[in-house]
Amino acid sequence: MSDISAKPPGGQDWGSEASKRRVRARYRTDRRLQMFGLAAIGSAILLLGIMVGSLVLSGYKSFVQSKVELPIFLDPGKIDAQKPAAGNYRVVVRDAIRALMPDVTDRKGRRALERIFSSQIRFMVRDYTIEHPEAIGKTVAFSVPLSDPFDQLNKNVIPARIEALSAQEIAAFRSLEQRGVIVNQGARTSLRVEAYINPADVSVENPAAGNYAPIVNEAIRSFYSERIDRGFEDILAGDAPGVARDYVVSNPDAIGKTVALDLPGSAHYEELARGETPMMINPRFASAQQNEFYETLKTRGLVSTPFNWELFFNSDSRFPEQAGLAGAIVGSFYTLLVCFLISFPVGILAAVYLEEFAPKNRITDIIEVNINNLAAVPSVVFGLLGLALFLNLFGMPRSAPLVGGMVLSLMTLPTIIIATRAALKAVPPSIREAALGVGASKHQVVMHHVLPLAMPGILTGTIIGLAQALGETAPLLLIGMNAFITSAPGGVLEPATSLPTQIFSWADSPERGFVSRTSAAILVLLGFLVVMNAVAIFLRQRFESKW
Numbered sequence: 001m002s003d004i005s006a007k008p009p010g011g012q013d014w015g016s017e018a019s020k021r022r023v024r025a026r027y028r029t030d031r032r033l034q035m036f037g038l039a040a041i042g043s044a045i046l047l048l049g050i051m052v053g054s055l056v057l058s059g060y061k062s063f064v065q066s067k068v069e070l071p072i073f074l075d076p077g078k079i080d081a082q083k084p085a086a087g088n089y090r091v092v093v094r095d096a097i098r099a100l101m102p103d104v105t106d107r108k109g110r111r112a113l114e115r116i117f118s119s120q121i122r123f124m125v126r127d128y129t130i131e132h133p134e135a136i137g138k139t140v141a142f143s144v145p146l147s148d149p150f151d152q153l154n155k156n157v158i159p160a161r162i163e164a165l166s167a168q169e170i171a172a173f174r175s176l177e178q179r180g181v182i183v184n185q186g187a188r189t190s191l192r193v194e195a196y197i198n199p200a201d202v203s204v205e206n207p208a209a210g211n212y213a214p215i216v217n218e219a220i221r222s223f224y225s226e227r228i229d230r231g232f233e234d235i236l237a238g239d240a241p242g243v244a245r246d247y248v249v250s251n252p253d254a255i256g257k258t259v260a261l262d263l264p265g266s267a268h269y270e271e272l273a274r275g276e277t278p279m280m281i282n283p284r285f286a287s288a289q290q291n292e293f294y295e296t297l298k299t300r301g302l303v304s305t306p307f308n309w310e311l312f313f314n315s316d317s318r319f320p321e322q323a324g325l326a327g328a329i330v331g332s333f334y335t336l337l338v339c340f341l342i343s344f345p346v347g348i349l350a351a352v353y354l355e356e357f358a359p360k361n362r363i364t365d366i367i368e369v370n371i372n373n374l375a376a377v378p379s380v381v382f383g384l385l386g387l388a389l390f391l392n393l394f395g396m397p398r399s400a401p402l403v404g405g406m407v408l409s410l411m412t413l414p415t416i417i418i419a420t421r422a423a424l425k426a427v428p429p430s431i432r433e434a435a436l437g438v439g440a441s442k443h444q445v446v447m448h449h450v451l452p453l454a455m456p457g458i459l460t461g462t463i464i465g466l467a468q469a470l471g472e473t474a475p476l477l478l479i480g481m482n483a484f485i486t487s488a489p490g491g492v493l494e495p496a497t498s499l500p501t502q503i504f505s506w507a508d509s510p511e512r513g514f515v516s517r518t519s520a521a522i523l524v525l526l527g528f529l530v531v532m533n534a535v536a537i538f539l540r541q542r543f544e545s546k547w
Helices: 017-063 089-100 107-114 121-133 148-154 167-178 213-219 230-235 240-250 267-273 288-299 326-357 363-374 378-394 401-426 429-437 442-470 476-479 500-507 513-543
Strands: 067-073 139-145 162-163 183-187 188-196 256-264 279-281
Touching: 017 500, 017 513, 089 107, 089 121, 107 288, 121 139, 139 213, 139 476, 148 288, 148 513, 167 183, 167 230, 167 267, 188 213, 188 267, 240 256, 240 500, 326 363, 326 442, 326 500, 326 513, 363 401, 378 401, 378 476, 401 442, 401 476, 401 500, 429 442, 442 513, 500 513
Parallel strands: none
Antiparallel strands: 067 139, 162 279, 183 188, 188 256
8 A cells, every 4th residue: 555645746735834824824915905995985984974974064054944923914005905016015024023122212223123034024025915915904924034144143153242352462462461561550451652742643732633543553553563463453442542632732742752651451452451251242243232132032932943945945045044945956957857858868879879780890989989088078078068069159048957958968978878888788699689589670679678678777877877967067157057046947948057056156155154055055966866876776676687
């Protein structure tokens, strides 16, 4: 009986220590690759979560709106039942607001009270009266929105009071304290300055009529060699020039000399000297009295924050509390409808011809290469093409969903063609061969067998292409679909905007209320995109055939 060698015929000893090390090294490499993949997925999820989380945190407050229940008497003396559209609704609304606080009788206070509410209430009352003329002469309770500053205040987005001094002003004041020129005289804080009484500003004959403001300001600025914020001159109280004048009037020989003066500090700097944080009314509000009116309304339980349906049913507005997405949603619908009606049949027919009927030659190869290249062209190029072709050459209406849909269809066509060709290729050749074997023509094979089986994949590619088109902004901006439209379009030829361009317009608006509305609009757009992609996934899973 001969010995059997442990080595395999190939000479590789798989049980050796070297082979085991190589196997362990391969396993370690596999684990590292898995960890890198998990890290990449985790990073993607984290970044997506940060993006969505930031949008939710900044935009969720736009889904509610601060409102007040306001009884409004539709005075027949100011509203003609025969012509309700011509009524004096400004006075009607003004009287209703004043009735909330009848003890406010001064003109300034009444104006402050009225500005707590949105200035667009009169149009809301007008539209209601036109629809319900029988309500004239009655008192109707309206849920009216507050103006944007008080809407933001009610949602705790902005404070009622802010710090009165900037960091630079505080630092400048602290440096003066260190130099010992800040003097506390009882309850009053003064600034000890060396002021030159310029004869050009103060005459010896009549020192009381002199111009002491530049003297005081120059004395303040003399403390600093570098340029400082002009607002720092407010360190002095408004009567500081008067104090300097009184000194010079009492000491006329000081004219033309440099004298030491203790000038009173302003109230904010007095608070800072006492160790307090100086606060002031937020500039977005008219006065402290106006804030008191708002607090009174809130204490009486008149202020509420219901769901903001106006965000979906109102069109754009210059006032954030009235701005909505209705016009943009309708405009996007018409634009995508035109895009679908053009790109879907044209894309399918082009793909069917190239895949099933076109001869394989140089011309078809060039067409296929160009289709693949067009799918990677930046969308702004299609916008430039639409601007030059549809608007400048053909003279089609600007800002119309028809033009927007045509531009987006040019961008979507390559995606649909490529997706349709991939779906057609996925149909097994045996289907074609079986149909041809029973006597079907080429046309019948494609229309009756291949195309129906490929339709789930075609629909999936089409929906994904339309979802991409829904989020495009650059091409629509170039054809003017960022116009200020205050009503939803009634057709594809009327001026319109779209969700992406509405977001672009709101993001560029300086009003604070549009910041949260921009984030809310982005969330709405993301919602539409998620729904469209979910439909694509459902169609693929529901109708896809397994071969």
